[in-house]
Amino acid sequence: MADSSDATTYMLSFSNLSFTVKTKYASKRLTNNVSLDVQAGEMLAVMGPSTAGKSTLLDLMSGRKRYDAEGGIFLNGHSLSTQDLKLLSSFVEQEDALLGTLTARETLSCSLRLAMPKVKTAFVQQRVNHVIEMLGLKGCADMQIGTPLRRGLSGGQKRRLDSTAAKEVIASVGSLARKEGIMVLASIHQPSFTTLNEFTSLVLLSQGSLCFKGQVTDLKPFLLETGVGTVPFVPPTDTAMQLLNTDFGTDVQSELLPMDTIQQFKSHFARWQDASGTGSAPGLLSTSDLAQIVKGEQVHGLTRIWLHTIILGERMTLNYSRNLLAYGVRTAVYAGETTRLFDQCWGTKHVFAA
Numbered sequence: 001m002a003d004s005s006d007a008t009t010y011m012l013s014f015s016n017l018s019f020t021v022k023t024k025y026a027s028k029r030l031t032n033n034v035s036l037d038v039q040a041g042e043m044l045a046v047m048g049p050s051t052a053g054k055s056t057l058l059d060l061m062s063g064r065k066r067y068d069a070e071g072g073i074f075l076n077g078h079s080l081s082t083q084d085l086k087l088l089s090s091f092v093e094q095e096d097a098l099l100g101t102l103t104a105r106e107t108l109s110c111s112l113r114l115a116m117p118k119v120k121t122a123f124v125q126q127r128v129n130h131v132i133e134m135l136g137l138k139g140c141a142d143m144q145i146g147t148p149l150r151r152g153l154s155g156g157q158k159r160r161l162d163s164t165a166a167k168e169v170i171a172s173v174g175s176l177a178r179k180e181g182i183m184v185l186a187s188i189h190q191p192s193f194t195t196l197n198e199f200t201s202l203v204l205l206s207q208g209s210l211c212f213k214g215q216v217t218d219l220k221p222f223l224l225e226t227g228v229g230t231v232p233f234v235p236p237t238d239t240a241m242q243l244l245n246t247d248f249g250t251d252v253q254s255e256l257l258p259m260d261t262i263q264q265f266k267s268h269f270a271r272w273q274d275a276s277g278t279g280s281a282p283g284l285l286s287t288s289d290l291a292q293i294v295k296g297e298q299v300h301g302l303t304r305i306w307l308h309t310i311i312l313g314e315r316m317t318l319n320y321s322r323n324l325l326a327y328g329v330r331t332a333v334y335a336g337e338t339t340r341l342f343d344q345c346w347g348t349k350h351v352f353a354a
């Protein structure tokens, strides 16, 4: 999220983030007073049962959704607006969003230029080369990603560019994050033990509420201290997920936390957090430092729209020029349909006239 040259200096504090959707008849709280800190270089895994509110929380944390009035997001004590957050963060969607006709290098370069439209070509080349190296994509950097008609990168190589995380992806992203002081927040489903261990910290959510935040290795002692315990050969995250999944009333839930499971988990967490104490506070930033970090190489308003249009136009031209057959067929179909419709309308007009 926040990029910095000094990996230990920056901390983002998310305070009381709530998000309520209002329908015609009622309102529903999708995220409920979530407060947590994330340090520069931290890799945070967000886990929770389906519909726990993971995507909503990530949207709030990255400025894609506006949180309710009582919330706030602070960088080393300075309040950030949703606009600031948008400029500071990059969001990778769950869905595959790769254009098959572009190479890995072109894909990364286009993403970087969209995020920082005014940076010099030499900077883009240098950063893209660095990321390609970090992701282990050097051997296939200039290979097209691939379309249904043309084979390109392998599935594993593609996953290093898209959002589907595996151990090697997370490991590469983690080392980039540590080196560059980037904060990585990722929603993950059923990670393997080794994948999860690549993250530095873990957030557990259920019904929009924060149920645990700590080091990945803290979860086991937390479950032991709260009396839930752990099951031999079962990862602590699986035990926690079973407890937090309210879709099914499981035996594990009624046995271990017989009353309101989520409420009990939350109050255990509050007590555990108090006992563990809070980490050291980061130094305050001056207003000018903050302005420098947030604005950086960014451009705003019409210039941004104009530069984005140019970059997307270049990408579209590249895509069309490499996919002439598919687009040629499509154009022919549209032309045929238009002629047919025109013919029909013309024919109908003549019938009425007769």
Ligand SMILES: Nc1ncnc2c1ncn2[C@@H]1O[C@H](COP(=O)(O)OP(=O)(O)OP(=O)(O)O)[C@@H](O)[C@H]1O
Residues within 6 Å of the ligand: 021, 030, 048, 049, 050, 051, 052, 053, 054, 055, 056, 057
């Ligand atoms: N705009 C909206 N209006 C009403 N309900 C919504 C809206 N957006 C999300 N929801 C509901 O909020 C809940 C949380 O959604 P969210 O996508 O954040 O969960 P999630 O934990 O990411 O789920 P999953 O793991 O299944 O992707 C879901 O029940 C979803 O249907």
